[in-house]
Amino acid sequence: MKKLFLLTALAGMFAISNVSAQTKDPAMSGQKLGIGAEFAFPTGDFGDYTDFGYGGSLQFQTPIAEKLNFTATAGYINFKYKDVTIPGFATFDGGNFGVIPVKIGARYFLAENFYAGGELGAAFTTGDNSETSFVYTPNIGVEFPVSDKGSIDLGARYEAWSNNGTAKFIGLRLAYNFGL
Numbered sequence: 001m002k003k004l005f006l007l008t009a010l011a012g013m014f015a016i017s018n019v020s021a022q023t024k025d026p027a028m029s030g031q032k033l034g035i036g037a038e039f040a041f042p043t044g045d046f047g048d049y050t051d052f053g054y055g056g057s058l059q060f061q062t063p064i065a066e067k068l069n070f071t072a073t074a075g076y077i078n079f080k081y082k083d084v085t086i087p088g089f090a091t092f093d094g095g096n097f098g099v100i101p102v103k104i105g106a107r108y109f110l111a112e113n114f115y116a117g118g119e120l121g122a123a124f125t126t127g128d129n130s131e132t133s134f135v136y137t138p139n140i141g142v143e144f145p146v147s148d149k150g151s152i153d154l155g156a157r158y159e160a161w162s163n164n165g166t167a168k169f170i171g172l173r174l175a176y177n178f179g180l
Helices: 002-020 044-049
Strands: 032-043 050-065 068-081 084-086 090-092 096-109 114-125 132-145 150-162 166-179
Touching: 032 044, 032 068, 032 150, 044 050, 044 166, 050 096, 050 166, 068 114, 096 132, 096 150, 132 166
Parallel strands: none
Antiparallel strands: 032 050, 032 166, 050 068, 068 096, 084 090, 096 114, 114 132, 132 150, 150 166
């Protein structure tokens, strides 16, 4: 059932892209500034000691070639450490930590609305023992025009922060892009 739903959703995205590909939509061209909500689902060892992350981001896009946009993204994501229970003793609240990722990259539109891309940059943790990590992020997504210069952007990415170890997560971003 899940596979059928996924295939139907993908077919719908391609159908929407092909229908709107007949004419150039002003919301899909030119410079854009997007403001979005971020959701992060930790994987691997990072998921062993952290829960769901959430935050926000700003993303600037400008065309550099046909179907290719330069991107610059900055944001904030808050993660909660998992609670630790020592049997027969106590449960300790894990606390929170924040990260400010700053990235640049490219986004290539495979169809009018469907894109794939990647970004590189740095992630700065906040708090007492702050550190800086290298960030790499392949991503995919779809933009839906909703006004003359506005679009809804729904993207998914795999993001990894490398320092002494590697923190990895699956990220989702729901944003509104304003045409500039």
